[in-house]
Amino acid sequence: MFMNYQYIFSESFDTFKVFESLTVEKVNKTIEGMPQTIWQILNHIAIWQTHQIMLLKGDKSGNATFNEQASWMEGKYVQHQKELDERIEMLTTQIAWIKHFIESLNTHEHTPENELKIIQDMSTHLSFHLGELVLIMRMNGDYPLPHQMKAFLAEF
16 A cells, blocks of 8 residues: 655645745844744755755754754854755755655555654754744844735745
C-alpha cells in the first residue's frame, strides 16, 4: 500500500510569502526585547535545513549532533541586498528540494519512518521560525495583519 505523502505534507512548507520583498533595511531592524534580527533567523533556518537535508540524503557526516548555538553565530546584520537575495534563494531551493523529496516518497514500497520524522521536524521548525518572522515584520509594519492576509496571499 502506498501512502500519499505529498497530500499529507501539502501545505507544511508554505512560506506565506514571508521571504518576498525582504530588504536589507527590513531584515536588519531590531525590536526591543527580541534577541535576533530577521537576518539571524534566516541564517539559522538555512543552516538547520542544510543539516536536515544531509540526513535525508543519507550523508553520514550529517549524523553528527546539530550544534544549535553555532547556527546562531552568523552576524546580526547583512550588509548587501545581494547577500540577502542569495540567502533567500538558498531557502527557496531547500524548500523546493524538500517538496520534491516528499513527492518521491510516494514511490516507496515501505514506510520511510526516519525520513518522515525528519520531514515532520523540518516542517515544525520552519513553521516556528516563520511565526517569529511574521511577528517581527508585523511589529515593524512590514507584513499584513490577519484580516489582510487573504488579499495579500491572493496577489500575483
